[in-house]
Amino acid sequence: MPGFATDVQRVTVLGAGSWGTAFAKVLGDAGRDVTMWARREEVAAEIRDRHTNGSYLPDVRLPERVTATSDAAAALAGAQAVVLAVPSQSLRANLSVWRELLPADAILVSLAKGVELGTLKRMSEVVAEIARVDVGEVVVVSGPNLAREIAAAQPSAAVVACPDHERAVAIQRACSNGYFRPYTNTDVVGCELGGACKNVIALSCGMAAGLGLGTNTMATLITRGLAEMARLGAKLGADPLTFAGLAGVGDLVATCSSPLSRNRTFGERLGRGETLEQAQAAAGGQVAEGxxxxxxxxxxxxxxxxxxxxxxxMHRVCHEGVDPRQAGTELLGRSQKHEWY
Incomplete structure (x- = not known):
């Protein structure tokens, strides 16, 4: 018998932002008992007492099965699965605080999409290092995951990836409901690279929109962005088919196309001439993952x-002060080549 619950009923979600809250709702609507941890007690109290999280998902009613606390130890007590729903660059610091509180047999699930600065590790690698578990035991959820649409119970699908297929299946069952359809995959590398890279490509699409460019430009950026992530994935041993699926092109299209995408809207502000600081202020002080x-x-x-x-x-625009229009001109002026190289 595996050393984890194959029928997961009690889930803790660490993080009460938009996607963490939406995923908690998904789990609650799938009949699971969910305890959320929120950094601010007022957010936890609102979720616990009113079943809403107006700071992140206004007008969304959370299931009665979803409760919350600002006490991490209380949130984690008895959890059969622990969902990590904090931004990628703060995952290490947060998990270091929570490590000793994690139930020994809980399945660890990462919602974060990014590559850690400095270490260049994927999120599952960070989780494995800090939680002191085998990287093959960490489950990753990815795909077209626009939180507001999912919280509104609009039909959506996702990928639940883990080298340990039984763990992936356990989480697949725990989050499957009438509007959220999860598929399993064993290619964590491909799923995580797709989730991280699409945020960067969405920035470029936002910048193009801010510059007044149209559909041909967007399609070009999405397609060439897909080629970039596939090249990186091939180097790291990912399955090429992953990039043709929900965690690849699915997530890429959603994030690059939707006004609900923080990365796209952030890029659009930069394309209109705003500074990084101005775009951050307009986003309520939050910096887009990309x-x-x-x-x-x-x-x-x-x-x-x-x-x-x-x-x-995108790095040079965001961190070296290069004008988005200049960056576009330089991209178009690159030496000509075969499409697949």
């Missing part, structure tokens, strides 16, 4: 000798 990930993904690609010109351009 702004940080463009640097770590660029460094990872460079360390492996993988050409990622769009990612490099």
């Amino acid at each position: 702004v940080m990930s463009c640097s770590s993904i660029r460094a990872l690609a460079q360390s492996l000798g993988v050409d990622m010109p769009l990612t490099d351009a």
Whole structure:
């Protein structure tokens, strides 16, 4: 028998942002008992007493099965699965605090999409290192996951990836409901790279929109962005088919196309001439994941000798002061080549 619950009933979600709250709702609507941890007690109290989280998902009613606390130890007590729903660049610091509180047999699930600055590790690798578990035991959820649409119970699908297929199946069953359809996959590398890279490509699509460019440009950026993530994935041993699926092109299209995408809207502000600080202020003080990930993904690609010109351009716009229009001109002026190289 496996050392974890194959029929997961009690789930803890650590993080009460938009996606963490939406995923808690998914689990509750799937008949699971969910305890959320929120950093601010007022957010936890609102979820616990009113079953809403107006700071992140206004007008969304959470199931009665979903409760919350600001006490991490209380949130984690008795959990059969622990969902990590904090931003990628703060995952290490948060998990270091929570490590001693994690139930020994709980399945660890990562919702974060990014590559860690400095270490250049994927999120499952960070979780495995800090929680002191085998990286093959960490489950990753990815795909077209626009939180507001999922919280509104609009039909959606996702990928639940883990090398240990039984763990993936346990989480698949725990989050499957009438509007959320999860598929399993064993290719964690491909799923995580797709989830991280699409944020960077969405920044570029937002910038293009801010510059007044149209559908042909968007399609070009999405397609060439897909080529970049596939090249990086191939170097790291990912399954090429993953990038044709929900965690690849599915997530890429959703994030690059929707006004609900924080990365796209952040990029659009930069394309209209706002500074990084102005765009951050307009986003309520939050920086889009792609702004940080463009640097770590660029460094990872460079360390492996993988050409990622769009990612490099986004790094230079966000962190070196290059004008978005200039970056576009430089991309178009690159030497001509075969499409698949």
